Amino acid sequence: MRGCWPLTERDxxxxxxxxxxxxxxxxxxxxPDRVEAxxxxxxxxxxxxxxxxxxxxxxxxxxxPDDLDRYDAAFAAFFSGERPRVVRTTVTVPPRVAAYAPLDxxxxxxxxxxxxxxxxxxxxxxLLRHRDVAALTAVEREHLRRLFALLxxxxxxxxxxxxxxxxxxxxxPARTVRRALRxxxxxxxxxxxxxxxxxxxxxxxxxxxxxxxxYADALLRFAHAAVRARPATTEVFTVGTRLTRLTRELxxxxxxxxxxxxxxxxxxxxxxxxxxEVLKAFLDRWGQRGTARGAVVVxxxxxxxxxxxxxxxxxxxxxxxxxxxVVWVNxxxxxxxxxxxxxxxxxxxxxxxxxxxxxxxxxxEELSRVIAHA
Amino acid sequence: MLPGVSEPTxxxxxxxxxxxxxxxxxxxxxxxxxAAYLALVMHRPLFLEGEAGVGKTALAHAxxxxxxxxxxxxxxxxGLEASQALYDWDxxxxxxxxxxxxxxxxxxxxxxxxxxxxxxxxxxxxPLLRALExxxxxxxxxxxxxxxxxxxxxxxxxxxxxxxxxxxxGTVRARTPPLVVLxxxxxxEVHDALKRRCLYHWLEHPDxxxxxxxxxxxxxxxxxxxxxxxxxxxxxxxxxxxxxxxxIAEAMDWATALHTLGARDMDPELAARTLGxxxxxxxxxxxxxxxxxxxxxxx
Numbered sequence: 001m002r003g004c005w006p007l008t009e010r011d012x013x014x015x016x017x018x019x020x021x022x023x024x025x026x027x028x029x030x031x032p033d034r035v036e037a038x039x040x041x042x043x044x045x046x047x048x049x050x051x052x053x054x055x056x057x058x059x060x061x062x063x064x065p066d067d068l069d070r071y072d073a074a075f076a077a078f079f080s081g082e083r084p085r086v087v088r089t090t091v092t093v094p095p096r097v098a099a100y101a102p103l104d105x106x107x108x109x110x111x112x113x114x115x116x117x118x119x120x121x122x123x124x125x126x127l128l129r130h131r132d133v134a135a136l137t138a139v140e141r142e143h144l145r146r147l148f149a150l151l152x153x154x155x156x157x158x159x160x161x162x163x164x165x166x167x168x169x170x171x172x173p174a175r176t177v178r179r180a181l182r183x184x185x186x187x188x189x190x191x192x193x194x195x196x197x198x199x200x201x202x203x204x205x206x207x208x209x210x211x212x213x214x215y216a217d218a219l220l221r222f223a224h225a226a227v228r229a230r231p232a233t234t235e236v237f238t239v240g241t242r243l244t245r246l247t248r249e250l251x252x253x254x255x256x257x258x259x260x261x262x263x264x265x266x267x268x269x270x271x272x273x274x275x276x277e278v279l280k281a282f283l284d285r286w287g288q289r290g291t292a293r294g295a296v297v298v299x300x301x302x303x304x305x306x307x308x309x310x311x312x313x314x315x316x317x318x319x320x321x322x323x324x325x326v327v328w329v330n331x332x333x334x335x336x337x338x339x340x341x342x343x344x345x346x347x348x349x350x351x352x353x354x355x356x357x358x359x360x361x362x363x364x365e366e367l368s369r370v371i372a373h374a
Numbered sequence: 375m376l377p378g379v380s381e382p383t384x385x386x387x388x389x390x391x392x393x394x395x396x397x398x399x400x401x402x403x404x405x406x407x408x409a410a411y412l413a414l415v416m417h418r419p420l421f422l423e424g425e426a427g428v429g430k431t432a433l434a435h436a437x438x439x440x441x442x443x444x445x446x447x448x449x450x451x452x453g454l455e456a457s458q459a460l461y462d463w464d465x466x467x468x469x470x471x472x473x474x475x476x477x478x479x480x481x482x483x484x485x486x487x488x489x490x491x492x493x494x495x496x497x498x499x500x501p502l503l504r505a506l507e508x509x510x511x512x513x514x515x516x517x518x519x520x521x522x523x524x525x526x527x528x529x530x531x532x533x534x535x536x537x538x539x540x541x542x543x544g545t546v547r548a549r550t551p552p553l554v555v556l557x558x559x560x561x562x563e564v565h566d567a568l569k570r571r572c573l574y575h576w577l578e579h580p581d582x583x584x585x586x587x588x589x590x591x592x593x594x595x596x597x598x599x600x601x602x603x604x605x606x607x608x609x610x611x612x613x614x615x616x617x618x619x620x621x622i623a624e625a626m627d628w629a630t631a632l633h634t635l636g637a638r639d640m641d642p643e644l645a646a647r648t649l650g651x652x653x654x655x656x657x658x659x660x661x662x663x664x665x666x667x668x669x670x671x672x673x
Contacts, residue, residue, distance in 0.1 A: 033570060044415045055408040059573040068576055161453040232523050290561025
């Protein structure tokens with residue numbers, strides 16, 4: 001970084017703007033007002049000193065620890081004259097979200113026939129609600145997407161610290177006295193208050209590994225519905241071979257846009273599963289700091305673990321100690337005769353409060369009830 | 375803001391500020407000194423994130439000392455409201471004032487009496503208002519991630535123009551914008567809108583030499599060799615992938631504990647006995663004990 005700085009001062013604005021462009025390509029959202037702040041910061045420092053410029057940019061353009069590595073790489077690349085190395089693979093074609101393509105090949109012309117059958121909407125909806133999402137045709141998926149738009153998961157509530165006036169409950173001394181003052185010093189009526197309720201945080205950990213691919217799209221749609229319903233108290237992460245925070249992407253209003261943005265952000269789509277390790281990363285970086293504390297944590301996975309099942313069991317126990325409730329969603333549970341035989345699943349079950357299926361629309365409605373009452 | 379209004383105590387460069395901070399016993403690295411310098415000259419709030427115990431809050435104290443400004447601290451918590459952060463009317467005294475006026479039969483003008491109720495002397499200034507009135511000052515908003523997101527929106531308003539309007543009294547404006555330091559432990563993501571108005575700095579654990587220097591400076595009674603050993607052992611512990619890696623605060627506790635037990639050097643047995651000063655989780659302690667005292671044996 002201490003290399004020579006081959007610029008004169010009049011180039012500074014151009015250089016900073018070009019650098020900000022590079023940075024945006026690297027995945028750091030350097031917004032115009034941040035760039036303006038960097039220019040102001042550079043003006044206060046030695047503009048020809050690489051270290052000063054490094055810090056001026058880092059302090060103003062970055063907004064979180066995730067940005068720092070990308071910033072360092074972009075800075076090194078940009079000012080050493082290399083072609084910027086794009087850290088986040090935004091260029092690669094994102095894997096299409098499962099809904100766009102039928103997973104089972106379909107029966108050729110049979111698809112059209114089924115489309116016509118769907119004319120009997122109401123009863124078809126009811127049937128569709130109970131169908132396994134992995135076994136749906138493209139048309140049925142399209143239809144199911146519309147059902148997802150109607151899903152509004154209810155938020156669980158927790159008692160808040162503050163209290164609120166109410167008709168019933170403990171006596172509220174201050175209000176009682178104020179009331180008495182109005183009545184000329186006579187306590188004519190006891191005023192009451194009760195604990196306020198606030199939404200409890202919900203954290204969704206969605207497994208996007210290969211074995212979960214048929215269900216990942218539906219689960220992410222469910223996650224999107226949850227984030228849209230309570231943007232401030234819902235967090236979504238995907239797990240696979242690594243942890244990705246998807247909350248920001250899923251905050252977009254439109255489901256298709258949100259899922260497309262989500263798919264671009266997920267680097268390990270349809271890869272392997274290292275649940276234990278990734279869960280540990282989640283707890284280290286987010287969970288223990290507060291994201292999982294007192295929250296309802298929903299793990300959506302089939303429990304196929306490539307790594308050490310013992311580690312998964314350990315981390316699940318840790319999660320259980322932090323969270324208010326742990327819900328495990330396993331799409332295979334909806335199948336007749338399912339037994340939790342997968343190693344990871346067996347290791348995790350002792351730390352799970354609610355074990356539910358997540359294979360059909362009806363199961364998702366059930367899941368949203370479980371979350372609300374967890 | 376006004377370029378002419380700058381106090382004589384403001385250092386002229388990040389290096390100068392760094393040296394001044396060192397003189398108070400706070401040892402910043404280049405990045406932190408630059409961050410603090412820019413916050414001071416650009417009148418931008420400084421948003422500090424990092425592990426617990428890396429010296430986020432201590433920086434605000436050191437900056438107050440360097441600039442000679444008073445420090446006003448707002449500790450955030452869930453349910454924090456404007457009446458605890460900004461100002462509140464002292465109802466009791468207002469009532470007393472009314473009674474006194476009644477007793478004196480000063481019933482001349484009700485409008486004037488009412489106006490006299492909303493006088494500055496009946497206003498209880500909370501940290502944010504105090505920091506603006508007591509200008510120039512250092513305002514520490516500690517653990518902002520613990521407050522509700524509604525409170526963030528409210529902070530946004532104050533941090534952008536450093537004014538507070540009190541309907542009954544008028545607008546309070548800081549003559550010189552206070553130096554604002556916000557800290558967060560990242561228990562939740564603070565809203566982008568708030569971060570955008572700030573300089574963002576992520577505080578790392580100090581490197582070995584700096585940690586030794588900090589220990590020596592803060593705990594002059596601890597021997598040089600003990601300080602070095604504690605710093606090395608703490609650095610080792612940080613690499614062990616623990617639930618809660620020890621911060622500089624824990625290292626200081628540990629050195630103090632060892633010193634109190636009369637140690638001039640760290641021996642494995644003593645280290646094992648005082649492990650509770652650095653490790654705060656049973657799992658971590660078990661892990662280190664299982665690895666054996668050899669892990670902490672140093673030099």
